[in-house]
Amino acid sequence: MTALADATTMFGRELRHTVRYPLMLIASIVSPVVFLLLFVYVLGGPIGGGIGAAAHGAPYVDFLVPGILMMTVAAGTSTTSINVCTDMTGGIIDRFRTMAVSRGAVLSGHVGANVARTLLTTAAVTAMALLVGFRPEATAAGWLGVAGIVLAFSVALAWLSVAFGLVAKTVAGANSATLPLQFLLPFLSSAFVPAAAMPAGIRWFAEHQPFTAVVESLRALLAGRPAGTTGYVALAWCAAIALAGYLWARAAFRRGTR
Amino acid sequence: MNAVCVTGLRKAYHDNVVLDGVDLDIGEGEVFALLGPNGAGKTTTVRILSTLIPADAGTATVLGHDLRTGAGAVRAGIGVTGQFSAVDNLLTGAENLLLMGRLLHLPAAQRRARATALLERFDLVEAARRLPATYSGGMRRRLDIAMTLMGRPRLIFLDEPTTGLDPRSRHTMWQLIRDLATEGVTILLTTQYLEEADQLADRIAVLDHGRIVADGTPAELKRRIPGAHIRLRFSDAASLDAAAGALPDGTRDDAELALRVPHEGGIGSLRAILARLGDGVAVADLSIHTPDLDDVFFALTAKESR
Numbered sequence: 001m002t003a004l005a006d007a008t009t010m011f012g013r014e015l016r017h018t019v020r021y022p023l024m025l026i027a028s029i030v031s032p033v034v035f036l037l038l039f040v041y042v043l044g045g046p047i048g049g050g051i052g053a054a055a056h057g058a059p060y061v062d063f064l065v066p067g068i069l070m071m072t073v074a075a076g077t078s079t080t081s082i083n084v085c086t087d088m089t090g091g092i093i094d095r096f097r098t099m100a101v102s103r104g105a106v107l108s109g110h111v112g113a114n115v116a117r118t119l120l121t122t123a124a125v126t127a128m129a130l131l132v133g134f135r136p137e138a139t140a141a142g143w144l145g146v147a148g149i150v151l152a153f154s155v156a157l158a159w160l161s162v163a164f165g166l167v168a169k170t171v172a173g174a175n176s177a178t179l180p181l182q183f184l185l186p187f188l189s190s191a192f193v194p195a196a197a198m199p200a201g202i203r204w205f206a207e208h209q210p211f212t213a214v215v216e217s218l219r220a221l222l223a224g225r226p227a228g229t230t231g232y233v234a235l236a237w238c239a240a241i242a243l244a245g246y247l248w249a250r251a252a253f254r255r256g257t258r
Numbered sequence: 259m260n261a262v263c264v265t266g267l268r269k270a271y272h273d274n275v276v277l278d279g280v281d282l283d284i285g286e287g288e289v290f291a292l293l294g295p296n297g298a299g300k301t302t303t304v305r306i307l308s309t310l311i312p313a314d315a316g317t318a319t320v321l322g323h324d325l326r327t328g329a330g331a332v333r334a335g336i337g338v339t340g341q342f343s344a345v346d347n348l349l350t351g352a353e354n355l356l357l358m359g360r361l362l363h364l365p366a367a368q369r370r371a372r373a374t375a376l377l378e379r380f381d382l383v384e385a386a387r388r389l390p391a392t393y394s395g396g397m398r399r400r401l402d403i404a405m406t407l408m409g410r411p412r413l414i415f416l417d418e419p420t421t422g423l424d425p426r427s428r429h430t431m432w433q434l435i436r437d438l439a440t441e442g443v444t445i446l447l448t449t450q451y452l453e454e455a456d457q458l459a460d461r462i463a464v465l466d467h468g469r470i471v472a473d474g475t476p477a478e479l480k481r482r483i484p485g486a487h488i489r490l491r492f493s494d495a496a497s498l499d500a501a502a503g504a505l506p507d508g509t510r511d512d513a514e515l516a517l518r519v520p521h522e523g524g525i526g527s528l529r530a531i532l533a534r535l536g537d538g539v540a541v542a543d544l545s546i547h548t549p550d551l552d553d554v555f556f557a558l559t560a561k562e563s564r
Contacts, residue, residue, distance in 0.1 A: 005360075005363065006361060009357065012360075013346070013357060016353070017348045017349075020348045020389075021348055090342075091342040091343060091344040094338075094344060095338065095344035096361070098309060098336065098337075098338040099333055099361055099362070099409070100333040101361045
């Protein structure tokens with residue numbers, strides 16, 4: 001019980017931080033929105049013309065938005081990693097560690113806050129997508145599935161970014177560590193163009209990496225199709241990433257700050 | 259029961275030995291100062307005793323609980339204010355205290371009452387609704403200690419509590435520490451300021467290169483090195499000659515017309531010296547010198563730093 005109470009306290013602390021310093025939250029909405037606008041209005045024409053059957057006959061914006069949603073989830077990793085690192089280098093984690101506070105509470109508080117922020121940012125980005133012509137055909141169950149995958153992906157990346165924040169020596173380093181999650185992996189997935197359109201080696205990577213499974217599941221559900229096996233693959237990836245991130249974070253937290 | 263019992267504490271980082279067999283006994287209610295230069299191992303000792311890092315060897319009992327098997331019980335009874343401020347910079351002073359209250363699982367009413375009382379006690383009422391970024395160094399340190407006190411710890415670790423503070427804040431901090439001591443809280447403070455240890459501590463251990471090189475009350479430590487003396491000054495050479503004749507163990511300083519006479523301390527020894535001097539010699543000035551901790555410190559650590 002105290003573990004839950006402590007995690008709730010830490011979650012509340014993080015939410016207060018977000019309210020008091022909303023710049024990071026705004027940035028993690030603005031960044032995916034910029035990509036959305038860039039790909040819809042600037043690059044979308046030629047790309048949309050070239051993706052062919054992968055679009056299932058829908059406009060490019062409908063192909064794109066699931067990828068942008070995935071990017072929005074990934075954009076939140078920077079905030080979490082930076083906040084964890086700030087805690088670690090600021091000495092307050094040492095204070096918590098000398099108190100009879102349940103060990104993982106600080107970290108689960110960060111993960112919870114990441115998920116809460118992600119639900120907010122993905123909702124905001126979805127609203128923006130609707131404004132620029134995104135027309136989802138998802139059923140009610142489909143939307144539930146979308147929310148579930150967003151949630152699972154957010155938990156997975158949150159634990160990973162907590163670990164990044166714990167092992168980073170500086171706040172700048174904590175931010176840099178999340179850049180591959182925010183940009184490299186989304187671009188090397190089927191978020192913007194189908195994996196089939198990529199050069200052979202990269203194509204193999206894109207087809208087998210977790211971000212593609214996530215984006216393909218979101219794309220299917222938002223288009224009103226069942227996610228099928230891809231959905232389970234995405235959830236399995238999320239579970240694996242969450243577990244790895246959790247174990248890594250726990251080990252790093254036990255090792256201490258110095 | 260002692261608040262802290264430590265035997266043979268060792269800690270090394272790779273080849274760098276930080277603690278090389280430290281023994282400590284701190285009584286309940288005692289103010290104990292760990293005195294030493296930078297790099298002596300003070301902070302490492304505090305980090306081990308406050309459960310932050312494990313020792314490589316040695317046994318340590320804190321508040322009756324073994325550090326290895328009872329870390330949770332130790333944490334419930336201690337408060338730690340580290341060298342670097344551990345306040346949440348995005349929470350106001352009051353919110354920082356309330357956060358501590360929540361983590362200590364205090365009921366809401368008690369949490370608020372305790373926070374209000376501490377804000378008053380530490381002169382932070384006006385700053386309570388501001389972020390720590392607007393605080394002075396002294397205010398941050400006071401908030402830090404107030405946070406440590408939210409849980410009414412029985413043993414408080416203060417790692418260099420006045421480092422970086424201006425003289426006024428330092429004196430405020432000293433008074434706060436004295437007040438805590440009056441309440442019966444056991445305090446282990448580390449400092450590199452000899453005056454600070456002398457002012458605050460019941461007992462002092464001098465730590466140098468990971469070893470305790472001396473241990474005792476401030477008075478005991480001062481007695482360990484010679485140098486206590488009385489200095490008599492005269493208005494003319496004739497008086498100095500007369501006095502030097504009467505006190506042959508004195509050392510003359512002709513330029514200053516002064517005589518330095520060894521003195522064991524205490525009124526009796528002083529009376530005896532004055533009696534030997536007799537009534538006939540006119541003394542212009544008399545001063546008593548006891549060695550201060552600087553003398554002790556340099557005497558004890560000199561061979562190491564050569």
